Amino acid sequence: MAASETDEMGAVFRALADPTRRRLLDALFAEDGRSAGQLCAEVPEMTRFGVMKHVGVLEQAGLVTSRREGRTKLHYLNPVPIGLVADRWISKYAAPFTRAMVGLRTGLESGA
Amino acid sequence: MAASETDEMGAVFRALADPTRRRLLDALFAEDGRSAGQLCAEVPEMTRFGVMKHVGVLEQAGLVTSRREGRTKLHYLNPVPIGLVADRWISKYAAPFTRAMVGLRTGLESGA
DNA sequence: TGGACATGTGACCAGATGGTCACCTATTCT
DNA sequence: AGAATAGGTGACCATCTGGTCACATGTCCA
Numbered sequence: 001m002a003a004s005e006t007d008e009m010g011a012v013f014r015a016l017a018d019p020t021r022r023r024l025l026d027a028l029f030a031e032d033g034r035s036a037g038q039l040c041a042e043v044p045e046m047t048r049f050g051v052m053k054h055v056g057v058l059e060q061a062g063l064v065t066s067r068r069e070g071r072t073k074l075h076y077l078n079p080v081p082i083g084l085v086a087d088r089w090i091s092k093y094a095a096p097f098t099r100a101m102v103g104l105r106t107g108l109e110s111g112a
Numbered sequence: 113m114a115a116s117e118t119d120e121m122g123a124v125f126r127a128l129a130d131p132t133r134r135r136l137l138d139a140l141f142a143e144d145g146r147s148a149g150q151l152c153a154e155v156p157e158m159t160r161f162g163v164m165k166h167v168g169v170l171e172q173a174g175l176v177t178s179r180r181e182g183r184t185k186l187h188y189l190n191p192v193p194i195g196l197v198a199d200r201w202i203s204k205y206a207a208p209f210t211r212a213m214v215g216l217r218t219g220l221e222s223g224a
Numbered sequence: 225t226g227g228a229c230a231t232g233t234g235a236c237c238a239g240a241t242g243g244t245c246a247c248c249t250a251t252t253c254t
Numbered sequence: 255a256g257a258a259t260a261g262g263t264g265a266c267c268a269t270c271t272g273g274t275c276a277c278a279t280g281t282c283c284a
Contacts, residue, residue, distance in 0.1 A: 148262095
């Protein structure tokens with residue numbers, strides 16, 4: 001059960017931990033195939049280098065794939081790793097309990 | 113920030129980013145209501161203090177609730193936040209694409 | 225060919241995080 | 255009461271990570 005931990009999953013979790021990266025993923029989800037420059041424009045409060053670093057993390061986690069087109073590099077969202085995490089790990093916790101428990105939550109926390 | 117981003121979700125993602133914390137969650141999933149000492153025994157390569165810090169992060173993220181019982185503190189898994197994250201964020205990516213692909217891939221992995 | 229544009233690399237700094245320790249509080253048992 | 259057990263605090267240090275910069279590379283177009 002704990003054997004369901006893989007390096008890939010760890011990378012995905014770590015990549016997902018940063019809000020900027022989630023934003024980037026969101027941007028890519030809204031419109032695929034963006035160039036690096038376009039992605040940088042998506043996060044204006046950070047320099048190009050910072051954004052590219054985040055994109056690099058996402059690529060290494062397999063959440064984003066890229067392909068060069070002349071002098072630009074286009075980025076594409078890859079939802080498969082997220083799906084794997086959801087499937088193998090999150091649903092394990094979420095599925096059995098959550099649906100019924102969402103309403104009872106405050107009752108459960110009474111002891112704190 | 114994206115509209116679906118909340119502080120709670122950020123905390124959950126950050127809490128989930130650490131393998132030790134995922135392990136703790138796993139342990140709690142396997143058997144609920146453990147004391148702090150029992151949880152520490154679950155991660156023997158780390159001191160009690162380190163483990164307690166991780167437990168604290170999990171509590172602050174709302175993934176673990178606790179209740180004092182005499183001089184011991186019992187911990188319970190709370191799958192609701194994970195469910196919320198899965199529901200609001202992950203399914204957004206996973207649902208449209210992944211189901212078919214995950215099926216394909218896990219099939220390949222088990223078959224190969 | 226030269227020069228502007230789009231991206232990549234490695235060093236580097238600051239702040240956050242993981243982990244440990246010495247010490248403290250509260251509860252139980254005799 | 256006093257000792258032993260379970261847990262909590264705050265300071266502290268090592269390391270990791272986020273972010274920036276100067277500079278290098280490659281590509282397009284005049």
